[in-house]
Amino acid sequence: MRIQLLGTAAAEGWPAVFCGCRTCNRARAAKGKNIRTRQSAQIDDVIKIDLPPDTHYHQFHFGIRLSELKHLFITHSHDDHFAVAELHYIRPPFAYNQSSVPIKIYGNPTVIKAVDSIKTREELPIETITLRPFDPVRADHLKFTPIPARHKPDEQCFTYVAQSDTSAVLFAWDTGLYDKQSMEYLLGYRFDVIIIECTQGTLQMPSRMHMGFEGVLEIRDTLAKSGGCDSHTRVVLTHFSHNIGLLHDEFAEIAEREGVEVAWDGMIIDT
Numbered sequence: 001m002r003i004q005l006l007g008t009a010a011a012e013g014w015p016a017v018f019c020g021c022r023t024c025n026r027a028r029a030a031k032g033k034n035i036r037t038r039q040s041a042q043i044d045d046v047i048k049i050d051l052p053p054d055t056h057y058h059q060f061h062f063g064i065r066l067s068e069l070k071h072l073f074i075t076h077s078h079d080d081h082f083a084v085a086e087l088h089y090i091r092p093p094f095a096y097n098q099s100s101v102p103i104k105i106y107g108n109p110t111v112i113k114a115v116d117s118i119k120t121r122e123e124l125p126i127e128t129i130t131l132r133p134f135d136p137v138r139a140d141h142l143k144f145t146p147i148p149a150r151h152k153p154d155e156q157c158f159t160y161v162a163q164s165d166t167s168a169v170l171f172a173w174d175t176g177l178y179d180k181q182s183m184e185y186l187l188g189y190r191f192d193v194i195i196i197e198c199t200q201g202t203l204q205m206p207s208r209m210h211m212g213f214e215g216v217l218e219i220r221d222t223l224a225k226s227g228g229c230d231s232h233t234r235v236v237l238t239h240f241s242h243n244i245g246l247l248h249d250e251f252a253e254i255a256e257r258e259g260v261e262v263a264w265d266g267m268i269i270d271t
């Protein structure tokens with residue numbers, strides 16, 4: 001599996017759209033890994049997780065051909081992950097020479113209802129698949145299992161486990177600490193890579209919606225006790241808010257002490 005993280009910021013982006021805070025200004029000056037767009041991941045050539053408003057920029061900046069997209073998994077309906085209006089451009093006269101239509105879009109009932117609405121209205125080449133918790137689906141060469149997040153009380157948000165014949169990867173944004181059922185389910189895997197949100201960085205701000213560094217370490221250590229991860233497992237942090245106050249290299253230095261990596265836009269992970 002080749003994973004590329006296309007965006008690694010929380011909803012407002014970083015530098016945040018309308019923000020003049022010190023951290024955003026430091027990021028503007030430092031550029032490089034400190035410029036973060038909204039969260040998404042490309043997996044091999046044909047699978048993508050989330051459709052952020054920065055998708056237009058992602059496809060040309062990272063050289064991704066979304067004309068080859070076959071499977072699009074959506075985590076939840078927050079608009080930093082699900083810019084549904086972009087689907088308008090998925091058919092002629094806006095898109096030609098797509099190698100695999102209809103494109104399959106997977107998500108919870110809220111997401112699928114929104115996709116079905118635009119699909120019907122505009123006759124889009126899309127097939128929708130409503131996911132059920134813990135019920136895996138096959139997407140090309142990978143098996144995807146939706147794991148309920150703890151994020152939005154009025155919606156069943158999903159994180160995903162993607163498995164190839166040789167590896168297992170957890171994609172875990174947006175979620176606070178998992179509830180008991182999800183956590184117990186995750187104990188049944190042995191992960192090669194865990195890509196997990198750290199929206200709150202090292203801030204001591206408890207949240208049911210999002211994770212901070214302590215929460216990430218708690219999940220990692222719980223998994224480690226069951227053999228779900230070990231010293232070979234890469235733990236990669238993503239989905240950062242400017243409120244954390246730490247630029248990439250500053251947080252990377254702190255994370256490294258725990259053997260954890262801090263993602264950046266464009267980071268490639270092979271497993």
Ligand SMILES: [Zn+2]
Pocket residue numbers: 010011039078080081174239
């Ligand atoms: Zn988000």
Ligand SMILES: [Zn+2]
Pocket residue numbers: 015016019020021022023024025242243
């Ligand atoms: Zn800011």
Ligand SMILES: [Zn+2]
Pocket residue numbers: 076078151174
């Ligand atoms: Zn969200």
